[in-house]
Amino acid sequence: LGTSSTLASLNATFGWHMVIIGPLGTLNFLNLASRYGILIKDGRSLQLLSKVDTVVFDKTGTLTQEQPHVGKLYVCNGYEEDQLLVYAAAAEYKQTHPIALAILEKAEQRGLLWPEIEEAKYEVGYGIKVSLGQELIRVGSVRFMEMEEIAIPPDILKKQQLGYEQGYSFVYVAINNQLGGAIELRATIRPEAKRIINYLQQRHLSMYIISGDHEKPTQKLAEELG
Incomplete structure (x- = not known):
């Protein structure tokens, strides 16, 4: 946008402010998440986040470090x-x-x-x-x-x-x-994994682990994480 167009947008009605600021806010959150290695498909995922009641984790590389x-x-x-x-x-x-x-x-x-x-x-x-x-x-x-x-x-x-x-x-x-x-x-559990699991439990979310490993190692990890 040029200077005139920018000023016109800023001085527009409240409805236009919402149209412009909404997408910019979403892009800002997507950018912040990417800095922490979190990839979000689109803005609608953020809008639906409050309705999430189940979290599914991959085992290796997510809950545990790749190197044992x-x-x-x-x-x-x-x-x-x-x-x-x-x-x-x-x-x-x-x-x-x-x-x-x-x-x-x-x-x-x-x-x-x-x-x-x-x-x-x-x-x-x-x-x-x-x-x-x-x-x-x-x-x-x-x-x-x-x-x-x-x-x-x-x-x-x-x-x-x-x-x-x-x-x-x-x-x-x-x-x-x-x-x-x-x-x-x-398996080497990631240092932050227990803290995150505890936080999600406090929010009463259901959690599952998906792994290509044998059942017993995965079950043992789940027990250690609480």
Whole structure:
């Protein structure tokens, strides 16, 4: 608008003020929301917000951070915890997925150093195989261990089952043809999640979680969030 048109608009009747200020106010709120990472489809969504009685959350990346954190370490066949982490970190060093980053973070927290890998083969959806000198290291899921015919001791399987009931997941580490142990991974709840859930509960809103994860980890998260 030019100067004359702007002045004419400002001096218009009350009805015209409402027509102009209404959309500008909506755009302002949409802009403020976007600064906090909130994407709103259109202004009508804001108008309907007061009628919302149910909120549905995505789990990973919304209520929890994308990267989990390492919980307990379970070792077997004579290996020690630091050895297990060194093997796992060496295998995952060049990977960028959340599980690899969690393992590397734990190894760094313990001040561990790991050798560079000589050869690696990534099995999508299962795990990774790397060569360290004369040793073949396998890091991955229980299905990967079964596929590679790596025997898992009964006590490790029992700990895995107990962990699943608590909502944890596991990564297994095998050295040559023998299991070295398992790394327990726990979801990292976003710092602000509990505060937001508590606020919505005070407003008597119903809340649900949608997740592609197993039921027990999702249920455990819901319990922790209240």
